[in-house]
Amino acid sequence: MIPAAFEYYRPSDMAGVIALLEEHGDDARVMAGGHSLIPMMKLRMADVPHLIDLQGLSGLSDITVDTDSIRIGALVTQTDIIRHEGLAAVAPILRETALQIADPQVRNMGTVGGNVANGDPGNDMPGLMQCLNASFTLVGPDGERDVAARAFYEAAYMTAREDDEVLTTVSIPLPEGGYAYEKQKRKIGDYATAAAAVQITKTGEICAAASIAMTNLSDTPVFSEAASMALVGTSIDGTALSAAVSAMLGDIDPTEDNRGPVAFKNHVAGVILRRAIERAWSRA
Amino acid sequence: MSTKMHIKLTVNGKNEEFLAEPRELLIYTLRERLNITGPHIGCETSHCGACTVTIGGKSVKACTMFVAQANGAEITTIEGIGSPDDLHPLQTAFKEHHGLQCGYCTPGMITRATKLLEENPDPTEEEIRFGMAGNLCRCTGYQNIVKSIKAAAAEMNAAKEAAE
Numbered sequence: 001m002i003p004a005a006f007e008y009y010r011p012s013d014m015a016g017v018i019a020l021l022e023e024h025g026d027d028a029r030v031m032a033g034g035h036s037l038i039p040m041m042k043l044r045m046a047d048v049p050h051l052i053d054l055q056g057l058s059g060l061s062d063i064t065v066d067t068d069s070i071r072i073g074a075l076v077t078q079t080d081i082i083r084h085e086g087l088a089a090v091a092p093i094l095r096e097t098a099l100q101i102a103d104p105q106v107r108n109m110g111t112v113g114g115n116v117a118n119g120d121p122g123n124d125m126p127g128l129m130q131c132l133n134a135s136f137t138l139v140g141p142d143g144e145r146d147v148a149a150r151a152f153y154e155a156a157y158m159t160a161r162e163d164d165e166v167l168t169t170v171s172i173p174l175p176e177g178g179y180a181y182e183k184q185k186r187k188i189g190d191y192a193t194a195a196a197a198v199q200i201t202k203t204g205e206i207c208a209a210a211s212i213a214m215t216n217l218s219d220t221p222v223f224s225e226a227a228s229m230a231l232v233g234t235s236i237d238g239t240a241l242s243a244a245v246s247a248m249l250g251d252i253d254p255t256e257d258n259r260g261p262v263a264f265k266n267h268v269a270g271v272i273l274r275r276a277i278e279r280a281w282s283r284a
Numbered sequence: 285m286s287t288k289m290h291i292k293l294t295v296n297g298k299n300e301e302f303l304a305e306p307r308e309l310l311i312y313t314l315r316e317r318l319n320i321t322g323p324h325i326g327c328e329t330s331h332c333g334a335c336t337v338t339i340g341g342k343s344v345k346a347c348t349m350f351v352a353q354a355n356g357a358e359i360t361t362i363e364g365i366g367s368p369d370d371l372h373p374l375q376t377a378f379k380e381h382h383g384l385q386c387g388y389c390t391p392g393m394i395t396r397a398t399k400l401l402e403e404n405p406d407p408t409e410e411e412i413r414f415g416m417a418g419n420l421c422r423c424t425g426y427q428n429i430v431k432s433i434k435a436a437a438a439e440m441n442a443a444k445e446a447a448e
Contacts (some may be wrong), residue, residue: 001309001328005286008306008352038348039330042309051306079342104417105396106330108342109349188417189331253427 003041006048010056014166017052018141021164024050024201030166032075033109035102036118041150060113063087072170074113076114079104081112093179093199096130100183100195116149117167119157119220122191126153127215128181131197131224134172153220161247174210177201178284182276183215184268185257193259193270196248196276200231202284207231212244212277217252217269224251227273236281244277245270291355295320296364306352311335314361315349322362322391326420334418336392337361343399345418362391365398373443374398374436383432385423393419397433405444406437 004244010015021028026052026154040046041081054123060073065086072178081098082089088095100113101107101124115125116136129136129149138161154160161167176199183195195215201208210231214222226247234240254265288303293313300318311328314320314337323346326334330348337346338360364370374394377383384390393416400407400415407415412430421429 003307005307007286008289008350010355034350034353035330036349038350041328051350055353068437103333104341104400104415105333105336105345105418106348108344136336264299282374 001042003038004044004047004049006041008051008053010267012056012058012281013089013093014057014139014168017054017057017166018164020050020052021166022141026163028052028163030054032111032114033077034114035106035110036082036114036120036123036163050222054166055241058189066089068174070172070174072112072172074117074168074170076112076167077273078102078107078110078112082107086186086207087281091132091179091198093128093132093175093181097124097181097197100181100185106149112170113167116152117159117161119153119155119159121156122185122216122222123194124181124195124215126199127195127213127221127223127226130169131148131211131213132172132175134170135213136161136167137169137171138162138165139168144168150223156219158216168220175199178280178282180276180279182279184257184270184272191259194265194272195252195276196269196273196277198273198276198278199278200236200277200284202281205235207234207236207240210277212248212273214248214269214273217254217265219253219255222248222252225246226251229276238279241274241277245273248273289352289355291351292356293351293356294301294334296359296360300445304351305351308351309347310337310349311346313354314346314359316418320361320363323395324387324388324391326392331420332389332392333396334389334392336419338395339398340344341399343396343418361394364397365394372398373434373439374401377432377436377439378429381432381435382428383424384421384429389419389421389423393429397436401437401440405441407433410433442447 029048030052060075062073064071078098115123134149184193197213199211210225210228227244230243230247292367293300324334326332366375
């Protein structure tokens with residue numbers, strides 16, 4: 001498998017990256033670990049005449065945990081997420097999710113930034129970031145802007161990022177309460193047949209707040225406000241679980257592929273969401 | 285054709301310099317340019333792990349890295365882990381516990397296992413299976429691979445204790 005020829009750049013600062021993006025427009029792509037882009041280039045499904053490797057940039061590999069938020073640099077790998085004890089203490093759902101992505105070698109290269117910026121509906125971090133109400137910092141020729149994860153995804157591989165912008169940071173408000181990332185996959189390394197990210201807080205035995213997002217069940221990740229609201233004010237009994245599942249099913253739009261027909265995917269989505277809610281509730 | 289790049293690599297302690305197109309995949313650089321044929325090409329789609337090497341201290345699949353990305357890196361392959369006269373404890377254990385049948389996946393398995401045991405010197409069976417999940421074997425059913433890694437870990441830990 002030989003990809004088409006390209007010019008390779010490894011700039012040492014962001015100004016250099018932006019200048020290349022401005023010069024080459026959508027003929028240029030930035031790359032972090034390359035584990036989404038390189039397979040597409042090998043299949044010649046992605047044509048990248050100008051490849052900009054971000055590994056020479058400093059300051060994008062840090063995980064910062066503050067009193068009210070977490071910041072993750074775009075070059076932080078899934079392995080970095082798994083190994084960061086401070087992060088696991090305040091947001092264990094990140095480690096739980098990262099451990100379900102691919103395999104050790106791929107997690108050593110694959111980055112959070114690439115995972116959220118690529119716009120592949122199969123990626124796990126976009127749904128998680130919608131659940132956690134994260135925001136993404138984009139840097140371009142006109143400066144910096146933040147876009148909410150819940151507003152970032154437009155269609156498969158289409159996002160709010162402009163061609164001359166680079167996603168540099170993922171910012172996450174410190175999550176509260178119980179959590180779960182539940183994923184059904186056919187084998188290690190496969191994308192989800194269905195996956196659910198859930199955060200729940202409780203007051204006494206009543207659900208005070210909930211956030212639910214689904215992975216690989218539409219051409220974008222799906223934050224289901226209706227499913228989240230179906231849990232609030234309940235004791236997460238059978239009725240509430242069924243209401244959340246049917247609300248979620250109204251928001252997703254799976255398509256038939258080699259992971260199964262639509263009816264099967266809807267079924268699995270329901271099973272996975274139930275499990276995720278029950279586990280998050282047990283941890284709340 | 286894109287512009288050729290001047291590439292410098294350190295492979296198994298030896299400095300290598302050459303001109304290459306950036307799109308060359310590292311596994312081809314190793315096998316065809318440098319004649320380091322221990323890392324194998326299995327699936328070539330980052331699933332099977334037969335091409336696993338260590339780059340900058342991390343296990344990586346060499347089929348999913350351009351040589352341009354690896355420019356400047358230190359790389360270890362199975363050739364840098366042991367030799368026929370001086371086997372690594374993992375190699376001895378794979379031999380003694382029948383951790384291979386056809387042997388095609390073995391260089392990648394052992395190269396990955398060296399890092400697994402660095403990260404976790406005394407892994408449980410479950411931790412071995414999870415840590416080796418990026419390497420496929422179509423012969424053994426994995427039972428003897430797990431056994432071999434467990435045996436090597438015990439051997440390496442005993443040697444370390446004896447040295448202290």
